[in-house]
Amino acid sequence: MHRLLLTLLLLLAALPPACAAGADDLLEPDKAFRFSARALDARTVEVRYGIADGYYLYRDRFRFAAEPASVALGQPQFPKGQIHEDKFFGKQETYRKEVRIRLPVEAAGAERLKLQVTSQGCADLGVCYVPQVQSADLRLASLGGSRSSILRESEPFASSPERVTAASDDVRFAGVLESGRLWLVIAVFFGAGLLLTFTPCVLPMIPILSGIIVGEGRKVTRRRAALVSLAYVLGMAVTYTAIGIAAAFSGNLLTAALQNTWVLGAFAAVFVGLALSMFGFYELRLPSSWQARLTAASNRLGGGDWGAVVLMGALSAAIVSPCVAAPLAGALLYIGQTRDALLGGTALFSMAIGMGVPLVLVGVSEGALLPRSGPWMHAVRQFFGVLLLAVAIWIVTPVIPAAVQMLLWAGVLVGSGVFLGALEPIPQGASGWRRLSKAVGVLALLAGAAQGVGALSGARDPVRPLAGLFAQSPEAPLRFETVKTLADLDARLKTADKAVMLDFYADWCVSCKEMERFTFSDPQVHARLGEMTLLRADVTANSAEDKALLKRYRLFGPPGIVFFDAGGREIEGLRVIGYQSPEKFIRSLDLAFALGD
Incomplete structure (x- = not known):
């Protein structure tokens, strides 16, 4: 009995600190109720509040004012809210998650106005904030025909520039995060990651992972290929998430610091080394002691060491994919404004996993389709050796002149064409595969020759190496x-x-x-x-x-x-x-x- 009484006393003693801790956890007003405003057109202003979980705003506490005096505000258009039973004020209509309020405006020729909004909200903990006053300087659009005709093509509720064009996709993704619905955040950003897989910032990861799996050699199986792929994607996803959160808090994309000659050159050298091991150069040209070390290093990077595979995925995320797409920008914008690293990090991780799903599928299919030994395996290793050389060129592209890029592509393509037998006659009774190999070799040889001729003739676009030779009336370049x-x-x-x-x-x-x-x-x-x-x-x-x-x-x-x-x-x-x-x-x-x- 005494022990029970002592326990109850301790619990009662702990209640005041617990309540105090709850009060300390309250958000600042501008973070609990995130205010923004915009002019939808010359006669309508929209006020928006993003409301944090566990907080709400009262409908009848809103007040609106505008300057200059020539600007008149009409009756606010409130959306339907939720009925909240307030112990002090009785039944009140409140808003949670988000509220958008439209205000009719009679500007009397004014192009700009200063909007002042008063609001009041409370937390579910039982604490109410004093009325908050926020303001925004807005530029009203003119009623010119050109603008209205463009806006009529958009959605009725999305008639601002922010909704009309893809330019505000980052804001839309940030809005998904502000909704606070975890399932929606995961689904939307996972889907965005799937789409990002097919962009030039992510595509180079496919041959990287393919080269790692091919480096497994005879021991590769579907199960092992799947595990290697998952390890690679995990390293990529964790790094992508960590860099994203750090960028949001610091305001800078940290991967930009890695885009310099030394880092890119070193990373490209790793892939050149892996490619040479695929071609068998280590066995042919290096002393046995060096050969053993390089072979061991190649095996570790090729998947024999799970930590090395995860590291390769991490390096790929940091170095190969430094660009900012709309989903990434939206997540960073949300984290930077709200400091909600948990939800923002979940979005980034979901997006990275979405980017990795096609990589896993490619890896598993390779594990199932690759031959175990024999001439075919030798040919496959050499094919992926060429792909790894291409990735190495891709990596150093930002830090080398365009002419050097084109000459490097020419060397890889011409070498591949010669290797495929483009310059050798087809023997009698050759198989269909041999004929196909020669055809591909001839195409590679021609493409390489085009790159070389283009580079020497002054062209600077690897995609259109001969454009300068056939252009009749080139347009004047844009002057930035x-x-x-x-x-x-x-x-x-x-x-x-x-x-x-x-x-x-x-x-x-x-x-x-x-x-x-x-x-x-x-x-x-x-x-x-x-x-x-x-x-x-x-x-x-x-x-x-x-x-x-x-x-x-x-x-x-x-x-x-x-x-x-x-x-x-x-x-x-x-x-x-x-x-x-x-x-x-x-x-x-x-x-x-x-x-x-």
Whole structure:
């Protein structure tokens, strides 16, 4: 009995500290109720609150005011809320998770207004906040025909630039995270990861994993190939998540620091070494003592050591895939604003696993299809040796001149063509496989010759090596003015007399080069860009000035495009994150012209 009484007394003594701990865990008002506002058109403003879990806002506590005095606000349009039984105020209509309120505006010719919103909310712990006052400076769109015609093509509730174009995909993904629904976050980001697998920032991982599995040799089985693939993907996913969370808290994409000559060169050298081991050069040319060491190292990197496979996946995520796509940008934006590393990290991990699923499928299929021994296995190893050489060239592409890239591709292609028998006659009675091998060899030889001729003739595009020889009337290249600091940018924006496009670019960003090669070169896009002031922030060096430019516009890395009106003010909600096709980019430009005049 005495022991029971003592236990009850201890529990009662612990209650006040527990309550105090609960109060200490309360979020600050601006984090519990995240405020934002935007002008949907010249007569409508939308106010939005992202509400943290365990918190709610009262419907009848909202108050709205606007400046200047010539601006009149109409009756707010509230969505339907939830009825909450309040012990002090009785039944109250409240909002959880999110609330969007629309305000009719009569601006009387004013182009800008200052909106002031008063709100009040409480926490489920029983603590209510004092009324909070927040404000936003908004630019009202004109009622010009060009803009309205464009906006009519969009959804009824999504008639702002933020919803019309893919430029705000990062905001949409951040909105998914703000919903707080774990199953939705996992599903959406897993699906986004599946789609990202087929982008140039991730595709090089397929031959890397394939080379590791082929390096298993005779001991490879479907089960072992699956385990090797899972180990590789796990290393990739954990690293991707860790780097993403660190980038969100620091404001910088840490993989950008790895995009330099020494790191990329060392990583490429690893793949060259693996490729040479696939070709058997170690056995033919190196002393036995060196051969044993290199063979052991190759085996460890080829899957014999699980830790080495995980490490290779981690290095691939950090070095091969440094670009920022919309899902990644959305997750980083959410983590950076809310400091919710758990939910944001879950999203990043789900996206990385989605990126890894096709890799696992490729690995398992190789484990089932690869021959165990004999001439076929020798040929397969040499094939993946060529792929590993291609990956090595791909890795160092950002830090070597285009002409050198083309000559390297020429060497790999010509060598592959010769190896496949392109210059040898087909013997009598040759099999169909032998004839196919020669045909592929001839194609590789011709492609390599085209790369070499193009490089020597002044071409600088490996995708179109002979374009310069046959072009009749090449278009004048787009003229980008380089801005190196915030001061340079501000000075240039002050003198702008037309719409401005600021392009964040880096030599190591594959998606940036995609935009240049496929989107900016499109005739319609090229013509529209000629009507704008084009600025470029080259953040290749990842210097302090580069980081400051990225931080101002809440970007974590390239590619990213920000638009400004003729007065040098940013057009809110209209951004391009990641690669956009010419068709989508033209829609972004149409909005930039409509809103930037």
